[in-house]
Amino acid sequence: MIFSITRIIYNSLFMAAAISWLIAQVMKVVTASIRNGGFSRQLLTSSGGFPSSHSATVSALVAMSFRLYGGDSEIFAVTFFLAMIVMYDAVGVRAETGRQSEILNGLMKNHPELFESQETGKTTGEGKHSHVEKTITLNEKTGHTLPELIAGIAIGVLVSAFLPVF
Secondary structure (H helix, E strand, C coil), rough: CCCHHHHCCCCHHHHHHHHHHHHHHHHHHHHHHHHHCCCCHHHHHCCCCCCCCCHHHHHHHHHHHHHCCCCHHHHHHHHHHHHHHHHHHHHHEEEEEHHHHHHHHHHHHHHHHHHCCCCCCCCCCCCCCCCCCCHCCCCCEEEEHHHHHHHHHHHHHHHHCCCCCC
């Protein structure tokens, strides 16, 4: 068991990704705490925000695989295309989901009559929630902006460039 843990710790790909993710998550908490005027423990595991921990993690994998195995390796090819998919999803699909959630949350708050329950005839407005409906608030910050993505890429590349190869 200890041998397996040691092998993980001395795995440069694993360490580059893990350290990049950790740096991005800590930076996300610090920047959000400064911007919002207070600390939120929930931010440690949240998606979205500045910088992108998703792009930091996959960029670290790409940069370290390039460093270790070269641009013509199979590992580099896999990590490169994985990173493209993850980052496209973060900026495109998940960001659009966040925009839709913001609009729907606004509609539920400002026009509860649009969300009238079929079963109870009650609206989802304040004080008139059915049990299930009152717990629904859609997550508005699921994706990333381009600056958030670029900051994550920079973290992943820099960590991979300066991390000693084991």
